[in-house]
Amino acid sequence: MPNQLIHLQHVYYQYEQTEALKDITLTIDEGDFLAIIGPNGSGKSTLLKIMLGLLKPTKGEVLLFGKPAPLFKERELIGYVSQKSNAFNTGFPATVEEVVKSGLTKKVGLFHAYPKNVQSKVKDALTSVGMEMFAQKNIGDLSGGQQQRVFIARALISNPKILILDEPTVGVDSENVRSFYHMLSHLNREHQITIVLVTHDVDAVSKSISHVACLNQTIHFHGFQNEMNSMSDEQLEAWYGHSVRKVNHQNEVQL
Numbered sequence: 001m002p003n004q005l006i007h008l009q010h011v012y013y014q015y016e017q018t019e020a021l022k023d024i025t026l027t028i029d030e031g032d033f034l035a036i037i038g039p040n041g042s043g044k045s046t047l048l049k050i051m052l053g054l055l056k057p058t059k060g061e062v063l064l065f066g067k068p069a070p071l072f073k074e075r076e077l078i079g080y081v082s083q084k085s086n087a088f089n090t091g092f093p094a095t096v097e098e099v100v101k102s103g104l105t106k107k108v109g110l111f112h113a114y115p116k117n118v119q120s121k122v123k124d125a126l127t128s129v130g131m132e133m134f135a136q137k138n139i140g141d142l143s144g145g146q147q148q149r150v151f152i153a154r155a156l157i158s159n160p161k162i163l164i165l166d167e168p169t170v171g172v173d174s175e176n177v178r179s180f181y182h183m184l185s186h187l188n189r190e191h192q193i194t195i196v197l198v199t200h201d202v203d204a205v206s207k208s209i210s211h212v213a214c215l216n217q218t219i220h221f222h223g224f225q226n227e228m229n230s231m232s233d234e235q236l237e238a239w240y241g242h243s244v245r246k247v248n249h250q251n252e253v254q255l
Contacts, residue, residue, distance in 0.1 A: 079155030
């Protein structure tokens, strides 16, 4: 039986008078590659913050690696990459190596020295995302897709068991989106890293993911990616809130 890394049981979250999430029950097992999809304002980012332990649910239980979220201290086991375009100043004067190295702060502490093998760790992290040749480049000189790979390397340097990404292809040109998802698939399959991402690029990512969760305040569908192909247009429209188009191309789904 696979290990449960994240488990949400009857989770609710409310901003003042607005109910953002309602009765969310969701389990993410070791080895999953889960895509969370849903319309704008459906609670996707809120759900990620609850998974990260950054928000406390109004009601319900959150277990991280089998521990109640408030008691979970091994934060380095969860890597997180936010939307690059909203989180990073491209004029920041730092090399790729320096950005990746800063990912160890969560593990070693802000005022502690880096381990002696830090250079090896940086190289391994960059190699895993295909960016080892850019170690001495300024981060601001890279393309959007290259920067996102560096931020993933930054998250990977502390050897997380699960990687959570919030719309990681924002700012990535369409020609590089598929290669970006291929890289995530490689991390999932070859490095055994569990991946959770919020995305609107269902068509592009469909060959990589194992599971899909359709969210609009509550979970309307959670299952294997190929099971979603059997959903009718009417079912999709009911939870998405407006007409959607579903296209099947060898198990690909486009919304």
